[in-house]
Amino acid sequence: MQGFDPALFEQIEFLLLAGIVLVLAYLALEHKEIVYAAFFFGFMASFVAGFFLLLEAPFIAGMQIAVYTGGISTLIIFAVLLLPRAQDSTLEKFATPRARQISLVIAVVVTVMTGFLAVLFPWAESFNEAFVSISQDLNGLAQWLWFENGIYVQMIALIMITSLVGAISLLRMDKAEQLGAITGEFGVEAKPVLIDDLQSAEDGQSVPEPKEVDE
Amino acid sequence: MMQTSRLFLDFIPVIIWALLAMALxxxxxxxxxxxRPHVLQNSEKTSTYECGEEPVGPARISYPYxxxxxxxLFVVIDVMGAFLWLLSSSTLLWANATKxxxxxxxxxxxLIVMGGVGFVMKMIPRSFLDGKETLDVYRRAKAEREKEQYPTGGH
Known part of the structure; x- marks a missing residue:
């Protein structure tokens, strides 16, 4: 690139990425079809990986694509498919115009405060030179993560199994709820004779317990 | 030049491939x-195709949670894989200082992660609504109801 300032090139890359990410994030929030919104979230997550490439951190970029684009967007798409209730979400509807105005004001305040913080924060002083060398060096990164901060890896494992146990306990609660419906009015008030024993019941014989369903 | 060997520029082929994929x-x-032929759309053409059957109900139904x-599980294995991949691409496990x-x-x-996965694989079948269990609960409820109706022991 003759006669082209590489620093300017980096700025252009960042602005391009930031613009794309903002547009995709807006679409992920506001798209009418929630499945499309989930896909836009996945695209947004993969463009965020571009930020990490700009910051010279290939491992984090790969992890971003593997976990967010691969894992989290699959999770969201599955959640949407399994819960049709989520497809007509009323989260964005405000009860009254007043509630809408209040939330708009809160959103503006949070945005302005975040902007101030981003401008005022001493980014240059908080920059740790030691991390620059390990961000590109997988061996150093592995040493930092597994050897020096190994306890956090174990904590991540514990958090992950918490999510698994939580998912299972939610399913058990859901099942107990569904079984509870059987003992309610509908189940008990159903015909006292099972359908396949109707003939023998009408004949006036004693009704044996059906055996074939027990096996 | 330090600036021209930036990591982001190494990924320009990826961007080109992504653009080609989008173009495709x-x-x-x-x-x-x-x-394709642009024929008139009618309700027959736009209805859900169910192997020649009349569609019943909406297409978007609730699958079991x-x-x-x-x-x-996939996300958990994904994160575990990322950590282990980082480990496998380093020399930590055969450098004497760290191994x-x-x-x-x-x-x-x-062990923690696979214990969680094993727990889930053990519990998933039990979390499904089992026909046998449903029948069991139903019979118990029916027996209780009958006991209420004929407290003296029935006929």
């Missing part, structure tokens, strides 16, 4: 739009 999709969609656990300490951490990490 757009060209295929356009081509199918050009090539239990399948959701499989995606949670005796790190190997125990790896063992504990894998």
């Amino acid at each position: 999709v757009i060209i295929m969609l356009l081509a199918s739009w050009v090539l 239990n399948y959701f656990v499989y995606t949670v 005796y300490e790190v190997v125990w951490q790896v063992v504990v990490f894998i």
Whole structure:
């Protein structure tokens, strides 16, 4: 690139990425079809990986694509498919115009405060030179993560199994709820004779317990 | 030049491939739009296709929530894979300075995660609504109801 300032090139890359990410994030929030919104979230997550490439951190970029684009967007798409209730979400509807105005004001305040913080924060002083060398060096990164901060890896494992146990306990609660419906009015008030024993019941014989369903 | 060997520039082929992939999709969609016959749409044509059957109810039904656990499992294995991949691309496990300490951490990490996965694989079948169990609950409820109706022992 003759006669082209590489620093300017980096700025252009960042602005391009930031613009794309903002547009995709807006679409992920506001798209009418929630499945499309989930896909836009996945695209947004993969463009965020571009930020990490700009910051010279290939491992984090790969992890971003593997976990967010691969894992989290699959999770969201599955959640949407399994819960049709989520497809007509009323989260964005405000009860009254007043509630809408209040939330708009809160959103503006949070945005302005975040902007101030981003401008005022001493980014240059908080920059740790030691991390620059390990961000590109997988061996150093592995040493930092597994050897020096190994306890956090174990904590991540514990958090992950918490999510698994939580998912299972939610399913058990859901099942107990569904079984509870059987003992309610509908189940008990159903015909006292099972359908396949109707003939023998009408004949006036004693009704044996059906055996074939027990096996 | 330090600046021209930036990591981001190494990924320009990826961007080119992504653009080519997008172009392929757009060209295929356009081509199918050009090539297909544009017939009048009616309610028969736009209705859900169910192998010649009359469609019953909406197409978007609720699947059992239990399948959701499989995606949670996928995310967990995904994160575990990322950590272990980082480990495998380093020399931690055969450098003498680190290997005796790190190997125990790896063992504990894998045991925790695989313990969680094994727990889920054991519990998923029990979390599904079992026909046998449903029948059991139903019969017990029926027996209780009958006991209420004929407290003296029935006929």
